[in-house]
Amino acid sequence: MRGGQGATRAPVLQFTNCRILRGGALLREDLWVREGRILDPEKLFFDERRVADEQRDCGGYILAPGFIDVQINGGFGVDFSKITENVGSGVALVAQRILSHGVTSFCPTLVTSPPEIYHKVLPQIPVKSGGPHGAGVLGVHLEGPFISQEKRGAHPEAHLRSFEAHAFHDVLATYGPLDNVRIVTLAPELGRSHEVIQALTAQGICVSLGHSVADLQAAEEAVQSGATFITHLFNAMLPFHHRDPGIVGLLTSDRLPPGRCIFYGMIADGIHTNPAALRIAYRAHPHGLVLVTDAVPALGLGNGRHTLGQQDVEVDGLTAYVAGTKTLCGSIAPMDVCVRHFLQATGCSVEAALEAASLHPAQLLGLEKSKGSLDFGADADFVVLDDTLRVQATYISGELVWQAEEARL
Amino acid sequence: MKLIILEHYSQASEWAAKYIRNRIIQFNPGPDKYFTMGLPTGSTPLGCYKKLIEYYKNGDLSFKYVKTFNMDEYVGLPRDHPESYHSFMWNNFFKHIDIHPENTHILDGNAADLQAECDAFEQKIKAAGGIELFVGGIGPDGHIAFNEPGSSLVSRTRVKTLAMDTILANARFFDGDLAKVPTMALTVGVGTVMDAREVMILITGAHKAFALYKAIEEGVNHMWTVSAFQQHPCTVFVCDEDATLELKVKTVKYFKGLMLVHNKLVDPLYSIKEKEIEKSQSSKKPYSD
Numbered sequence: 001m002r003g004g005q006g007a008t009r010a011p012v013l014q015f016t017n018c019r020i021l022r023g024g025a026l027l028r029e030d031l032w033v034r035e036g037r038i039l040d041p042e043k044l045f046f047d048e049r050r051v052a053d054e055q056r057d058c059g060g061y062i063l064a065p066g067f068i069d070v071q072i073n074g075g076f077g078v079d080f081s082k083i084t085e086n087v088g089s090g091v092a093l094v095a096q097r098i099l100s101h102g103v104t105s106f107c108p109t110l111v112t113s114p115p116e117i118y119h120k121v122l123p124q125i126p127v128k129s130g131g132p133h134g135a136g137v138l139g140v141h142l143e144g145p146f147i148s149q150e151k152r153g154a155h156p157e158a159h160l161r162s163f164e165a166h167a168f169h170d171v172l173a174t175y176g177p178l179d180n181v182r183i184v185t186l187a188p189e190l191g192r193s194h195e196v197i198q199a200l201t202a203q204g205i206c207v208s209l210g211h212s213v214a215d216l217q218a219a220e221e222a223v224q225s226g227a228t229f230i231t232h233l234f235n236a237m238l239p240f241h242h243r244d245p246g247i248v249g250l251l252t253s254d255r256l257p258p259g260r261c262i263f264y265g266m267i268a269d270g271i272h273t274n275p276a277a278l279r280i281a282y283r284a285h286p287h288g289l290v291l292v293t294d295a296v297p298a299l300g301l302g303n304g305r306h307t308l309g310q311q312d313v314e315v316d317g318l319t320a321y322v323a324g325t326k327t328l329c330g331s332i333a334p335m336d337v338c339v340r341h342f343l344q345a346t347g348c349s350v351e352a353a354l355e356a357a358s359l360h361p362a363q364l365l366g367l368e369k370s371k372g373s374l375d376f377g378a379d380a381d382f383v384v385l386d387d388t389l390r391v392q393a394t395y396i397s398g399e400l401v402w403q404a405e406e407a408r409l
Numbered sequence: 410m411k412l413i414i415l416e417h418y419s420q421a422s423e424w425a426a427k428y429i430r431n432r433i434i435q436f437n438p439g440p441d442k443y444f445t446m447g448l449p450t451g452s453t454p455l456g457c458y459k460k461l462i463e464y465y466k467n468g469d470l471s472f473k474y475v476k477t478f479n480m481d482e483y484v485g486l487p488r489d490h491p492e493s494y495h496s497f498m499w500n501n502f503f504k505h506i507d508i509h510p511e512n513t514h515i516l517d518g519n520a521a522d523l524q525a526e527c528d529a530f531e532q533k534i535k536a537a538g539g540i541e542l543f544v545g546g547i548g549p550d551g552h553i554a555f556n557e558p559g560s561s562l563v564s565r566t567r568v569k570t571l572a573m574d575t576i577l578a579n580a581r582f583f584d585g586d587l588a589k590v591p592t593m594a595l596t597v598g599v600g601t602v603m604d605a606r607e608v609m610i611l612i613t614g615a616h617k618a619f620a621l622y623k624a625i626e627e628g629v630n631h632m633w634t635v636s637a638f639q640q641h642p643c644t645v646f647v648c649d650e651d652a653t654l655e656l657k658v659k660t661v662k663y664f665k666g667l668m669l670v671h672n673k674l675v676d677p678l679y680s681i682k683e684k685e686i687e688k689s690q691s692s693k694k695p696y697s698d
Contacts, residue, residue, distance in 0.1 A: 030504075042499045046488060049510040 139182025
């Protein structure tokens with residue numbers, strides 16, 4: 001609840017002629033905003049006896065909560081893990097460019113790196129509110145280095161670590177201060193992982209399981225210690241086996257603490273996860289599905305050959321190859337493309353597709369009161385979409401921060 | 410008295426909405442001349458509200474210069490409770506139209522001094538120049554607003570204890586839990602409604618048939634408070650076929666025979682939209698009945 005003199009005098013904006021996503025349904029309702037938050041118009045009417053100061057016709061479009069990307073390694077030529085000088089401007093560039101894809105907040109993701117990189121880079125990526133300058137930074141997602149050697153994927157083997165010796169002290173020694181950290185992906189089979197998971201979650205950091213060879217039992221124990229997320233389900237983990245379903249088995253486990261919802265990241269770009277696998281996961285556990293881009297620096301560079309660090313990359317549509325080969329080198333589908341592909345591949349409702357990119361990541365981070373929903377009191381971060389879910393405009397705190405050229409709002 | 414008989418609920422609702430629309434347009438309200446209305450809640454008027462919203466959205470009708478007074482509100486129910494009449498009016502009418510919040514009046518069932526709240530309500534009606542058109546519905550026991558059987562027919566706005574029938578009927582809106590149903594309400598009196606220059610009462614459904622019979626075919630009786638309007642100079646009852654089941658064939662036939670005349674009351678007028686054009690173009694006179 002907000003009140004006081006300042007709030008009552010601030011202008012009220014009413015978005016009309018739209019369908020808004022609220023309570024899991026698209027409703028023919030207006031969206032009311034004051035001071036960057038979503039307002040209960042009934043209270044305004046009866047308590048303050050006021051009407052909107054400005055009305056904005058949305059032309060029948062859909063208004064959905066802004067998308068939240070909890071796993072993005074970079075984009076537009078920027079690699080969060082490779083830059084040491086001027087990290088801030090690299091993050092700012094990505095933050096600005098992803099507005100056009102409906103993303104209003106994100107977790108810049110660092111892959112396995114040597115400790116000195118963490119010490120240098122992490123303090124330069126503070127949690128930051130979004131605005132016309134770009135999407136908000138919710139905190140960094142640290143993917144590695146406490147992961148399985150066997151399932152390390154593209155992570156550099158030389159920098160992998162364990163915390164067997166001093167548990168949480170090893171974690172702190174590697175990363176440095178954790179103030180700017182929101183998510184840590186680790187492999188639960190590493191020794192003393194329970195102590196580490198408990199210590200991280202006690203600090204409000206979300207622990208995600210991934211790049212791991214854990215069996216289901218180890219995964220369940222990690223969840224009991226406080227883990228709540230699975231990093232890019234199916235990728236970099238043991239394949240599903242009916243006698244030991246592995247981490248994938250968490251989706252239907254009956255050994256989770258009561259009331260706990262396990263969330264899992266999905267790269268729904270149509271390339272990194274087979275649509276059938278996407279459907280299996282969605283149907284088994286629809287409310288835990290979190291769409292992530294896991295995008296690499298080639299995101300947004302357009303077709304052709306690009307040089308990224310030491311690597312030459314060939315981009316063709318939604319696929320990025322190591323130049324001259326047919327080896328995939330990461331995902332480059334932006335979030336709105338993932339939402340549309342997820343909708344089309346699973347045949348889920350529009351509401352479910354939108355919530356997988358907004359409500360679920362917000363719930364994962366415990367931010368559902370302010371992000372990921374259009375409930376009264378939440379931040380007015382939202383995306384304006386046409387019926388095919390193409391982004392027409394993006395708003396942060398009730399302010400227009402991006403608009404498609406053809407859209408007239 | 411006029412008795413308007415339509416075939417079904419939807420036609421009755423539409424007739425009532427058109428009638429209200431025409432009355433507002435003919436009144437020609439403006440900044441110095443507000444059209445004042447009494448408004449009901451409940452399931453009966455929903456269809457009528459929907460139509461009025463439609464007319465507003467089409468640009469045929471504006472509520473900019475309309476003042477509304479609601480009939481009643483529960484005592485002690487939080488204003489934002491989904492079953493409060495504040496919530497009802499917001500969700501089913503006010504949020505869809507261009508009425509200014511300052512021009513809406515609903516009794517505050519959480520006021521510290523309930524009787525003072527009721528007296529102030531009467532004062533506000535008076536200050537607005539009285540009510541031009543009071544729209545109401547009735548209960549199966551013939552109550553108008555919360556003027557339960559036995560209420561004085563000259564009563565004013567006051568606190569009322571609800572009849573057991575009403576509490577039982579309302580339980581379905583409160584998870585079927587009698588303990589949650591409010592037992593008291595603030596309501597305009599029969600006399601308050603009688604003071605309106607015109608009264609329109611919507612009665613639909615077979616379960617209201619006996620009440621309609623008591624309202625118009627028997628004498629004025631405080632056990633059927635709606636019967637008081639037999640003594641009002643300008644009352645319109647709008648009902649569907651089902652509601653006429655207890656009436657004499659003769660009564661029904663007489664009023665049905667009059668429908669040709671009564672339907673003129675809802676013939677399309679020039680909407681406010683067209684009036685703007687008319688002002689600038691010709692001197693065409695709007696239809697008048």
